[in-house]
Amino acid sequence: MTVMEQRGGYRPSPPPAWQPRTDPAPLLPDAEPYRVLGTEAAAKADPALLRRLYAELVRGRRYNVQATALTKQGRLAVYPSSTGQEACQVAAALALEDRDWLFPSYRDTLAAVARGLDPVQALTLLRGDWHTGYDPHEHRVAPLCTPLATQLPHAVGLAHAARLKGDDVVALAMVGDGGSSEGDFHEALNFAAVWQAPVVFLVQNNGFAISVPLAKQTAAPSLAHKAVGYGMPGRLVDGNDAAAVHEVVTDAVRRAREGGGPTLIEAITYRIDAHTNADDATRYRGDTEVEAWRAHDPIALLEHELTERGLLDDDAVRAARDTAEIMAADLRERMNQDPVLDPMDLFAHVYAEPTGQLREQQAQLRAELHAEQEGGR
Amino acid sequence: MTVMEQRGGYRPSPPPAWQPRTDPAPLLPDAEPYRVLGTEAAAKADPALLRRLYAELVRGRRYNVQATALTKQGRLAVYPSSTGQEACQVAAALALEDRDWLFPSYRDTLAAVARGLDPVQALTLLRGDWHTGYDPHEHRVAPLCTPLATQLPHAVGLAHAARLKGDDVVALAMVGDGGSSEGDFHEALNFAAVWQAPVVFLVQNNGFAISVPLAKQTAAPSLAHKAVGYGMPGRLVDGNDAAAVHEVVTDAVRRAREGGGPTLIEAITYRIDAHTNADDATRYRGDTEVEAWRAHDPIALLEHELTERGLLDDDAVRAARDTAEIMAADLRERMNQDPVLDPMDLFAHVYAEPTGQLREQQAQLRAELHAEQEGGR
Amino acid sequence: MTTVALKPATMAQALTRALRDAMAADPTVHVMGEDVGTLGGVFRVTDGLAKEFGEDRCTDTPLAEAGILGTAVGMAMYGLRPVVEMQFDAFAYPAFEQLISHVSRMRNRTRGAMPLPLTIRVPYGGGIGGVEHHSDSSEAYYMATPGLHVVTPATVADAYGLLRAAIASDDPVVFLEPKRLYWSKDSWNPEHPTDVEPIGRAVVRRPGRSATLVTYGPSVPVCLEAAEAARAEGWDLEVVDLRSLVPFDDETVCASVRRTGRAVVVHESGGFGGPGGEIAARVTERCFHHLEAPVLRVAGFDIPYPPPMLERHHLPGVDRILDAVGRLQWEAES
Amino acid sequence: MTTVALKPATMAQALTRALRDAMAADPTVHVMGEDVGTLGGVFRVTDGLAKEFGEDRCTDTPLAEAGILGTAVGMAMYGLRPVVEMQFDAFAYPAFEQLISHVSRMRNRTRGAMPLPLTIRVPYGGGIGGVEHHSDSSEAYYMATPGLHVVTPATVADAYGLLRAAIASDDPVVFLEPKRLYWSKDSWNPEHPTDVEPIGRAVVRRPGRSATLVTYGPSVPVCLEAAEAARAEGWDLEVVDLRSLVPFDDETVCASVRRTGRAVVVHESGGFGGPGGEIAARVTERCFHHLEAPVLRVAGFDIPYPPPMLERHHLPGVDRILDAVGRLQWEAES
Numbered sequence A, B: 001m002t003v004m005e006q007r008g009g010y011r012p013s014p015p016p017a018w019q020p021r022t023d024p025a026p027l028l029p030d031a032e033p034y035r036v037l038g039t040e041a042a043a044k045a046d047p048a049l050l051r052r053l054y055a056e057l058v059r060g061r062r063y064n065v066q067a068t069a070l071t072k073q074g075r076l077a078v079y080p081s082s083t084g085q086e087a088c089q090v091a092a093a094l095a096l097e098d099r100d101w102l103f104p105s106y107r108d109t110l111a112a113v114a115r116g117l118d119p120v121q122a123l124t125l126l127r128g129d130w131h132t133g134y135d136p137h138e139h140r141v142a143p144l145c146t147p148l149a150t151q152l153p154h155a156v157g158l159a160h161a162a163r164l165k166g167d168d169v170v171a172l173a174m175v176g177d178g179g180s181s182e183g184d185f186h187e188a189l190n191f192a193a194v195w196q197a198p199v200v201f202l203v204q205n206n207g208f209a210i211s212v213p214l215a216k217q218t219a220a221p222s223l224a225h226k227a228v229g230y231g232m233p234g235r236l237v238d239g240n241d242a243a244a245v246h247e248v249v250t251d252a253v254r255r256a257r258e259g260g261g262p263t264l265i266e267a268i269t270y271r272i273d274a275h276t277n278a279d280d281a282t283r284y285r286g287d288t289e290v291e292a293w294r295a296h297d298p299i300a301l302l303e304h305e306l307t308e309r310g311l312l313d314d315d316a317v318r319a320a321r322d323t324a325e326i327m328a329a330d331l332r333e334r335m336n337q338d339p340v341l342d343p344m345d346l347f348a349h350v351y352a353e354p355t356g357q358l359r360e361q362q363a364q365l366r367a368e369l370h371a372e373q374e375g376g377r
Numbered sequence C, D: 001m002t003t004v005a006l007k008p009a010t011m012a013q014a015l016t017r018a019l020r021d022a023m024a025a026d027p028t029v030h031v032m033g034e035d036v037g038t039l040g041g042v043f044r045v046t047d048g049l050a051k052e053f054g055e056d057r058c059t060d061t062p063l064a065e066a067g068i069l070g071t072a073v074g075m076a077m078y079g080l081r082p083v084v085e086m087q088f089d090a091f092a093y094p095a096f097e098q099l100i101s102h103v104s105r106m107r108n109r110t111r112g113a114m115p116l117p118l119t120i121r122v123p124y125g126g127g128i129g130g131v132e133h134h135s136d137s138s139e140a141y142y143m144a145t146p147g148l149h150v151v152t153p154a155t156v157a158d159a160y161g162l163l164r165a166a167i168a169s170d171d172p173v174v175f176l177e178p179k180r181l182y183w184s185k186d187s188w189n190p191e192h193p194t195d196v197e198p199i200g201r202a203v204v205r206r207p208g209r210s211a212t213l214v215t216y217g218p219s220v221p222v223c224l225e226a227a228e229a230a231r232a233e234g235w236d237l238e239v240v241d242l243r244s245l246v247p248f249d250d251e252t253v254c255a256s257v258r259r260t261g262r263a264v265v266v267h268e269s270g271g272f273g274g275p276g277g278e279i280a281a282r283v284t285e286r287c288f289h290h291l292e293a294p295v296l297r298v299a300g301f302d303i304p305y306p307p308p309m310l311e312r313h314h315l316p317g318v319d320r321i322l323d324a325v326g327r328l329q330w331e332a333e334s
């Protein structure tokens, strides 16, 4: 009751100074998504980079088409195509240095391949012979992550650890518009900002989470606006403009590398194919919308720009397509081979050393397989 | 490969129109927390309301002091005092109508009491005779919630359900600065905004989550800025200014009631006492900070304003204190009685009907208690 | 129970029908989850409900499982009967905090003042070639959480009847739907569709004298198949379908085991710390002197669920069940 | 094991010392969690670490358990050895998605390329008068999750030795700290503090011939007390402290039960779906013909953890253990 006893003598002082820790103004995304292709900014873009992006986009599209074909042939259990989103996938991956890390979601096979991952290994998960078909350390690509947004805190932790160790490593984490609703998204971005971890969050807003359109997912001005609440800058970019995505991601990576902390980027794009080959998109969206986005195709957009500026002749186009076809043929051929599986692997990696119990179960399975080979029971 | 085949003929169209669904400008909180007391706005405040707030603040402080004393006497297992935060507790509760719902966190006993809850029943959880000492329906106060931020989705769901049923009910959910980091905070606010549920979120930013200061909790310009990322307005208020809190919460409640959707309010305040009686606050903060906030005491602030304007004479002050003392005496007396407990209650409310197994366990305990009474084994 | 075989249907169809009938009968029933509205759910179990009852009654939520379950808790607090869909077993994990700390405890916390009549539908189990996180059998977590009912149908009729009962229950029910039985077909009686044993009762699906297979959900058809195959070995196996893991029907299970003197518990879930331990332990406690052999368990291995190409090695099949039956110390009898 | 009784210490002190020694020995060890830095944790187990090693090595995180565990996963991916503190048992639930879907599976997912050397410290259990959500025994959830080690000390020496071993392990370890033993005092040998049996080995804490009490963590002292009390009844009870629930030491437990022919499993966790079911089932599978009576279980009731004033009725105490021992069909012997 001390304060009340002071009555009469008490004069309230002004409250302890309140000031925002960060000025919100620079955190706010621009009202319009950033674009390069077809704008004046295009003139400043490096032609070599644009041509590289073009070749990668063509290869990426071909990969999507081939992988989808493989599902029809029963060679893949399922494939979530990123057709229409190749600019996000490829340009983001190319914005990283070799030593940086990529944290892809389950739809980001292309980004992983653009980082040098073997196209077949990248499909192991979806073929079903193992969960992750590659050593994540080899190309610094974390396992393709199925539970949505759960890979984001991993990216933050890895980036933070690298910084603690004094290594010059940036982590790029990819997530969908739907994934942005998960609690893990919130917690990851908050940790990243508090720790000023060198991490870049790239939301591919492709309009849908399976059948759920963005309007049922969020009421925010944009997903990039979520950045403000964490005290990191939000950036909005045309996700079908490979040059723009590359520039925005590169800027954010540089900022992170220089100790400037994390950035949230929303790339506005569209999923042209169904959610996966198993999905029927006609149940939840009309052709008009799809057609409007087809007219804003990332490959055509870049091809048009390059052609207009005389940076792409027929030979270059043919070369890009040929490379893509070679990749596709190789993919087809290798995916048509049955993977060689060892059921004993089921027990090999649960722990560093299998427990006694796992060894018993391994012996049981071995005996069963033996009996099966012998003609069985 | 359709798009590539169109080459030559293809002319990229502008991307499908992008426009923010909400204009971010009105969502942004003001740079400075809203204040009434000591400002020109005070003149417009209803004197009767201010006096009511004053009496409730005095009662609230007395409650905090009494409850803390009860922990020393072993009558309460633990008490998280809200001394210094009474303006948030009381003014927020009084901004609700009877039919509205309050979703308190574990520190918000005072808010529950201000809604009419029996002061003893509100302490049942902390005395340890049962988890919730009251019927939530009676005063429309959800159980005091211990797992941080987990009550926020409940508030959203309840508000949404009420709206679906056509009932004019608003839910007010309280949470701390620390709680705002939890995934449930994110998910609740997002659902609320997407559903335009009639719910108001009040964050009491008291500077600490146990020992962790705000700067380690968030890098955001303010917690109120988190609102922008959900597409709801964020409001910043001086949490020690009862008149300001009442006005801001009342506005948000009215907005929700009229179908305008949710609001996030950050009330800037300070926890004068330790986290709970079991905590040693000297481990993580200095006296200077505490003293600065003592000088901005919510009761003194209001008392000063009322006195200056001739709205509070000695009689009124005495009346408020007397009422508070009567409440405290009653609380003391009733809390000094041992609660009568029935161990069989352990099995009574796990399911609508106890399972066979629970009936067996109940019989076992009954036999044990019987044996105990008989002098035991 | 006599079943007039009027109409063949898949389990998925029976579930849809149960939801529809429940919604039609009770305006407080609300279906919610990811993709349950326009799409009708990835397994199409909620197909047509949004159209028939409107999006307020069958709601596509944002993608956030804790948010889905947490808001459903709030809706139930206000008197609605939410039926929540978790898209796949493993995607229920983000909601475990809400499940354990609130769903299972709210009635107890409030001395019965605030029951939560809430159904949580969880497609579970493997055998459908799903990639990582799409084939978990997570029933052990639910069983270890007092305050929840845990129910799982193995037949088309039970799918309908148990789901109606779950929705009608004033307690929270975790309703586990065996994914690989979604397309199993069966005849049922749409005239008396709820004409099944109530939640909490096990059912003898096949009477037998030699030994009892205690099982549930996706393993019921496997056990029935094993029982057929066992005839060649001279074993007449009884198959008990638990139908509800909580409450557990000791009476039916123990009656069977006392009769046969031997038992094998069969489930897909991992063995260690899985449901089988509880079942074997309680059967043994109650039937010890009737047992000719220890109660054995045939379960999934104690490993993360395998990739599609290896799942057949993991799932308890007929051979593994018969092997276990063979280890029930038959010599002890003679 | 010979223990040179040089220094009495509390379990909490031994844990602090283990963390300190691990951090000093290995710069990749990082402690993180809510209030672990400046405050030293609500149980003071991390006291002084931030001061000694800096806030980058002992970090107060934002208040978000999934975030804590999820970022620790990322740190472990990069080669650090995070030691995460969950403030109380029930506050680990928000992190279950990260735990089940990632922590337990990352090594398996990547064929061993990405192990997660991660320790998750969880103060658990009741008996300290904590309000709701502060007294859960959640070990059943961890046991049912393949890929995790689950360890829990009952002595001061084990607290030190097992925690050092957990941090040194290349696998994720859930390290359950019995809250009500934090202040238990014991003598230990700070010269050879890690001189205890490794993770995966149970220890006979008290040899006996009549029956075996199989137990762990907070129930070990209770069982030892019960064993003393049992002498009055003419029973000479053996007490086995499991120390590690995963891996499970079948050898030690079964050797004891084969010797005594009778067993009671004792734990605080709820009985139904709890650890005791697994333990009873596997002991029975392995020792059936040595058993004079079914393996019984003494556990917490199948209810949400009670409020402080009622917890004594819930917790398995000496009397309840002796009752169970009394029901081990002693007449069968004579």
Ligand SMILES: Cc1ncc(C[n+]2csc(CCOP(=O)(O)OP(=O)(O)O)c2C)c(N)n1
Pocket (backbone or CB within 6 Å): A107, A146, A147, A148, A175, A176, A177, A178, A179, A180, A206, A208, A209, A210, A271, A275, C034, C063, C087, C091, C094
């Ligand atoms: C935690 C979790 N919940 C649900 C799912 C099932 N699921 C897979 S993809 C998907 C939609 C994802 O939408 P978005 O994040 O926008 O990514 P997109 O598919 O558009 O690339 C859902 C609900 C999941 N994988 N993880």
Ligand SMILES: Cc1ncc(C[n+]2csc(CCOP(=O)(O)OP(=O)(O)O)c2C)c(N)n1
Pocket (backbone or CB within 6 Å): B107, B146, B147, B148, B175, B176, B177, B178, B179, B180, B206, B208, B209, B210, B271, B275, D034, D063, D087, D091, D094
């Ligand atoms: C999910 C969860 N994690 C941890 C805790 C333990 N805990 C209780 S209070 C508290 C700090 C809360 O800080 P804040 O949200 O700012 O509220 P305040 O105590 O300041 O009112 C913590 C970590 C909890 N109750 N719930």
Ligand SMILES: [Mg+2]
Pocket (backbone or CB within 6 Å): A176, A177, A178, A204, A205, A206, A207, A208, A209, A210
């Ligand atoms: Mg999407």
Ligand SMILES: [Mg+2]
Pocket (backbone or CB within 6 Å): B176, B177, B178, B204, B205, B206, B207, B208, B209, B210
């Ligand atoms: Mg606080």
